[in-house]
Amino acid sequence: MISSILIYGLVNSVVLALIAIGFSLTFGISGVANFAYGALYLLSGYLTWMLLKYAGLPLVLAVPIAIAIVGLLGFVIYWIILLRVRGIVLSEVIATFALGVGMLEFFRWKGFVTYEFTLPYFKKGMLLIGGVPVDYQRLFIIGIGLALVLFLYFFTHHTRIGWSFRGIAQNQRTAISLGIEPDWTAALSLAFGSAMAAVAAISILPLGIISINMGYDVLLIAVAVGIVGGLESVPGILVASLILGYCQFITSMYLSAEWMMVVYLAAIVLVLAIKPSGLFGKFKELEERV
Amino acid sequence: MAVRYRKERLDRGIKARCEDMFALSSYREMLYLLLPRVLPVVALLTFPLLKGVVGLYWEKVLVITCAIALLALSWDLMASVGLVSLGQAVFFGAGAYLTGFLNNSLGWPCFLTIPCGTVGGALFCTFLLLPVLRLRGVYFAIVTLTLPLLFARFIEASKILGGNEGLSALSPLPNLWFELYVPVLAVLVCLFGFRRLINEDYGLVLQGIRDNDLAVMSGAINIYKFKAQAVFVAGLAGAFVGAFMTHYYRFVGMPAFALDYSILPLTCAVLGGVGTFAGPTLGAFILVPLSEALRTFGTLRVVFYSAILIICVVGLPEGIFHYIQRKYHQFERLIEVG
Numbered sequence: 001m002i003s004s005i006l007i008y009g010l011v012n013s014v015v016l017a018l019i020a021i022g023f024s025l026t027f028g029i030s031g032v033a034n035f036a037y038g039a040l041y042l043l044s045g046y047l048t049w050m051l052l053k054y055a056g057l058p059l060v061l062a063v064p065i066a067i068a069i070v071g072l073l074g075f076v077i078y079w080i081i082l083l084r085v086r087g088i089v090l091s092e093v094i095a096t097f098a099l100g101v102g103m104l105e106f107f108r109w110k111g112f113v114t115y116e117f118t119l120p121y122f123k124k125g126m127l128l129i130g131g132v133p134v135d136y137q138r139l140f141i142i143g144i145g146l147a148l149v150l151f152l153y154f155f156t157h158h159t160r161i162g163w164s165f166r167g168i169a170q171n172q173r174t175a176i177s178l179g180i181e182p183d184w185t186a187a188l189s190l191a192f193g194s195a196m197a198a199v200a201a202i203s204i205l206p207l208g209i210i211s212i213n214m215g216y217d218v219l220l221i222a223v224a225v226g227i228v229g230g231l232e233s234v235p236g237i238l239v240a241s242l243i244l245g246y247c248q249f250i251t252s253m254y255l256s257a258e259w260m261m262v263v264y265l266a267a268i269v270l271v272l273a274i275k276p277s278g279l280f281g282k283f284k285e286l287e288e289r290v
Numbered sequence: 291m292a293v294r295y296r297k298e299r300l301d302r303g304i305k306a307r308c309e310d311m312f313a314l315s316s317y318r319e320m321l322y323l324l325l326p327r328v329l330p331v332v333a334l335l336t337f338p339l340l341k342g343v344v345g346l347y348w349e350k351v352l353v354i355t356c357a358i359a360l361l362a363l364s365w366d367l368m369a370s371v372g373l374v375s376l377g378q379a380v381f382f383g384a385g386a387y388l389t390g391f392l393n394n395s396l397g398w399p400c401f402l403t404i405p406c407g408t409v410g411g412a413l414f415c416t417f418l419l420l421p422v423l424r425l426r427g428v429y430f431a432i433v434t435l436t437l438p439l440l441f442a443r444f445i446e447a448s449k450i451l452g453g454n455e456g457l458s459a460l461s462p463l464p465n466l467w468f469e470l471y472v473p474v475l476a477v478l479v480c481l482f483g484f485r486r487l488i489n490e491d492y493g494l495v496l497q498g499i500r501d502n503d504l505a506v507m508s509g510a511i512n513i514y515k516f517k518a519q520a521v522f523v524a525g526l527a528g529a530f531v532g533a534f535m536t537h538y539y540r541f542v543g544m545p546a547f548a549l550d551y552s553i554l555p556l557t558c559a560v561l562g563g564v565g566t567f568a569g570p571t572l573g574a575f576i577l578v579p580l581s582e583a584l585r586t587f588g589t590l591r592v593v594f595y596s597a598i599l600i601i602c603v604v605g606l607p608e609g610i611f612h613y614i615q616r617k618y619h620q621f622e623r624l625i626e627v628g
Contacts, residue, residue, distance in 0.1 A: 037314045084604045089427035090374045094560060096433075097376060098603070100395055101553060102596025109590045220439065237613045258447035265440035272433050273421035 004132045005249065009140045013245025014145035019218055020237050021148060022196030026074075027226065028233075029169045030186035032082060032092055034074075036100035037197055038219030043103060044070045044198035045205045049117055059120060067198040074194025078187035086186075104215040117210040120201065121177070137206050144203045148196065152234060165189060182226055206259035217261065224264035229278050230269050236280030295624040305619045326618065330480060336513055339469035344572040348579075349470055353538065356473035357531045361555035362570035363480045364527035365368040369564055370488055372500035374427065377434035379551035380418075381528025384533075387412030389533040390457040390542030400461055404533045413530030415524045423517045432581070435552075458545020463537050473534060477571065480527050484567045487523070496520055550592075554578075557595045560602045563609025572611050580615040 023037045034040075044066050050060035081099065085091035126135040158164035165174035168185045176182055197218075217257045223243060229236030271278060304322050312317050323347070341349055361378045368375050389407030392398045398406070402505055422433045427623050463469050487493050498506040499513050536542045554577070562573025577598070581591050602609065 002523060022445045033432070052345040081600065081604055085607075090369075090431075091607065093374065093376070093428055093431050094556065096602055098553075098557075098599035100548070102593045102600070105592035105596070109588060109593065195545045201326055216439075220436065222304065223436070227429075227432065237608050258443070262440065265436050268436045268438065269422070269433055272425060274427055276429055290618055 003129075003254070005246075007129060007134060008165075009246040009249040011134070011141060012249045013242045014142045014177070015200075015249075016144050016221055016225050016241035016245050017238055018141065018148065018200040018204060019197075020222045020229075021152065021234070021240060022193040022200065023219075023222035024226040024229070024234075024237055025152070026189050026193030026195065027093040027191035028163045032078075032186065033096065034190065034193055035093060035219060036077065036103065036223050037193070038217070039103035040070055040074065040194045041197040041201045041218045042107060042210065042215040043073075044201040045106065045119060045210045046112055046117070047198075048119055048202055049210070052120070059122070063202050066202065067195050070198040071195030075187050075191035078183075078190040082184060082186075082190070086183075100215070100219065101231035104212055107215075108212045112132050112212065117222060118208075119206045121206045122203075137203075141203050144199065148199065149234065149238065161185075161188065162270070181276045216288035220261070220264055220268075224268045227268050227278055232281040233280040234279075238276055239279060292464065294510030294627045296627050297622050298625045299616070299620045299622050301620055329553045332569035334474050338467070338474065341466075349466075349577055351582045353469060353473050354582075355574055356477045357535055358554050358558060358578050359477050359526050359571045360473070360531045361551060361576035362481055362558040362574050363477070363567055364524040365559050366526070366564060366567055366570045367484050367488075367520060367524040369559070370493070370500055371496045371517050372426075372503065373423070373517065373521065374431050375434040375552075376431045376556070377436070377438045377552045378528055378555045379438035379549070380434065380441065381411065381415050381525050382532040382551045383438055383546040384414050384525075385532025386449055386536045386542045386546040387411075387445075387532075388414070388529075389536040390460060391451060393460045393537070394452075394457045400463060400537045402538065404530070407524055407533030407536070408530040411532060412522050413527065415525045416518055419521055420518060423514055423521070423551050438547040438549075438552065442544055446544065453485030454544065456541060456545075456597045458543075460537060460540045460542070462540055469538060473531075474528075476530060476534075481567055482569050484523075488567070519603065553592070553595060553599075554581075557599045557602075560599055561610060561616055563613075566609075566611050566615075569609050569611030575608070576610070 023034060026032055026034045026037075029049070046067040047069060051057050051065060051184050052059065055062070058063070075100065077096075081095050085095055104237060121137045122140050123136045126133045127139065128134075153163075156166055160286070164175065164180045164185050165188075167178065167180050168182055172182060175185075225237055225240045228244060229238075229240030244264065244267060247267075248260050250262050252260045304319060307313065307315075307324050308319050313323055321340065337344075337352055338349060344408050353599030364381060365375055365378050385407045388410045389403045392403040392406055393400065418437070419433075422430060427431065445451055451457065488496065495506065495511060495516055499516060503513055533547060536546075555574070559570040560573070561577060562571065563569030575594070582593070584591050584594065587594070606613075
């Protein structure tokens with residue numbers, strides 16, 4: 001019992017971290033709250049599904065192509081839509097929110113709602129860990145989650161693009177004066193965030209069927225984890241996803257599955273009411289509050 | 291060298307004259323001032339009388355249009371204080387559920403439930419939003435996006451207030467005239483009331499909070515008090531719609547917190563022009579009838595709203611009303627740039 005809570009709670013937490021990391025990366029760097037995140041997540045699922053089904057590509061090929069396309073789309077969204085409303089928070093939020101809702105409802109209209117929309121497992125089968133059966137896909141998710149966090153750490157600390165990301169995030173004006181191009185950086189951050197949504201989608205979606213409402217749920221999860229952890233800190237996201245992941249798993253075990261979303265939503269509202277900068281967010285604290 | 295031009299805008303003479311007492315000197319000036327105000331009022335008040343001409347269906351569309359217009363007005367009032375809401379549905383839902391509860395469980399008639407639902411729903415939302423009023427921009431938007439979803443899921447999970455099925459068989463509104471004229475009058479009261487409010491000294495403070503809250507704070511003004519009051523007034527409009535529509539549909543349930551009641555008023559406000567109150571109303575009177583005409587497309591309508599929203603936000607940020615207002619008051623000419 002305890003070991004199953006520990007293991008599945010951990011899987012749950014990694015799922016949350018995977019979902020949240022792209023959203024929070026984009027927000028942390030460029031200050032754009034990408035409300036189209038849930039739609040991009042679902043889009044990558046459908047895209048992979050179509051590449052597998054219609055183009056007949058093997059999974060190994062379809063996955064990088066889908067990730068690349070969604071990443072590119074994030075880049076394009078920045079240049080076409082966000083660049084024109086940059087700095088007007090209201091317009092940024094409305095534009096990305098409308099884009100997300102539009103994409104999701106378009107999928108719904110196209111009839112992407114039946115049971116045939118599933119992504120394949122990377123590898124079938126399961127393992128017994130401490131007497132609890134865990135299938136390989138969930139182990140892959142933990143592996144991918146860890147790999148992504150490590151990659152992000154090395155990327156932001158040891159590459160030029162990563163440095164410029166952090167520079168822009170810390171102080172935009174100083175970064176500009178040092179010759180870092182803010183629009184390129186912001187567009188890249190959006191592209192990275194979208195690509196991470198795709199990575200998350202492709203590893204998580206095989207666990208269930210792809211449904212439209214997941215798009216809204218994913219956005220809420222990303223927002224919830226980001227808010228609880230502090231929107232620009234990677235350790236904050238990890239801690240927040242552990243807290244929320246276990247809370248949610250225990251809630252679904254002892255109450256019912258319907259209460260799962262209530263956990264996130266209540267977490268968002270409570271954290272914003274009590275400590276708006278989140279558990280680990282620091283340097284934007286003054287700007288967020290009045 | 292090519293001659294280059296730029297556009298110059300000048301106020302029309304009649305506008306300049308109408309700004310002081312000369313406005314009363316001729317019929318032309320009086321009409322210039324009155325026509326844009328009286329015409330929509332008269333049109334709105336006569337439309338319910340034309341039932342025989344336009345048919346009952348379009349009269350029902352008028353009710354829905356008014357409902358969305360009221361939500362858009364309440365959105366605009368909150369936006370005037372700098373509170374950008376992505377969830378007007380929370381006001382709608384609070385008013386709707388309170389009314390439904392009072393009518394269903396306590397059996398109160400609709401003359402009591404609608405006022406109680408309006409005031410109670412607005413109070414409830416104000417107290418709910420009180421701790422988050424200090425948040426800015428995106429963060430406030432996130433809270434408001436979350437709240438309607440939170441309530442919908444909470445009611446679904448806890449099965450209170452009818453749970454998934456909602457409360458049905460509520461008492462109907464007394465008659466058709468009541469159904470048609472109450473929302474029309476509410477729109478007119480809110481439209482002109484809010485416009486007056488924002489032009490008073492009180493409204494100046496509200497706009498000041500939107501533009502620079504720190505400056506207003508440094509004037510020894512408690513901005514949270516003002517924000518809370520603005521949310522309450524906006525909540526009255528939103529909760530009234532919820533309360534009224536509950537009796538209109540004779541049902542209250544999960545759809546009260548639906549995304550439609552958040553995104554549609556937002557679209558109307560952005561299409562019509564934020565910050566003018568007339569703009570969001572105009573937007574509602576364009577969009578809602580249009581969306582009724584597009585009813586056959588099903589969920590594609592939401593895609594359609596989203597497309598309008600993106601195009602308006604990115605391409606036409608001033609909105610229709612500002613455009614019309616400018617054309618009405620000013621003329622343009624090209625002048626050479628040396």
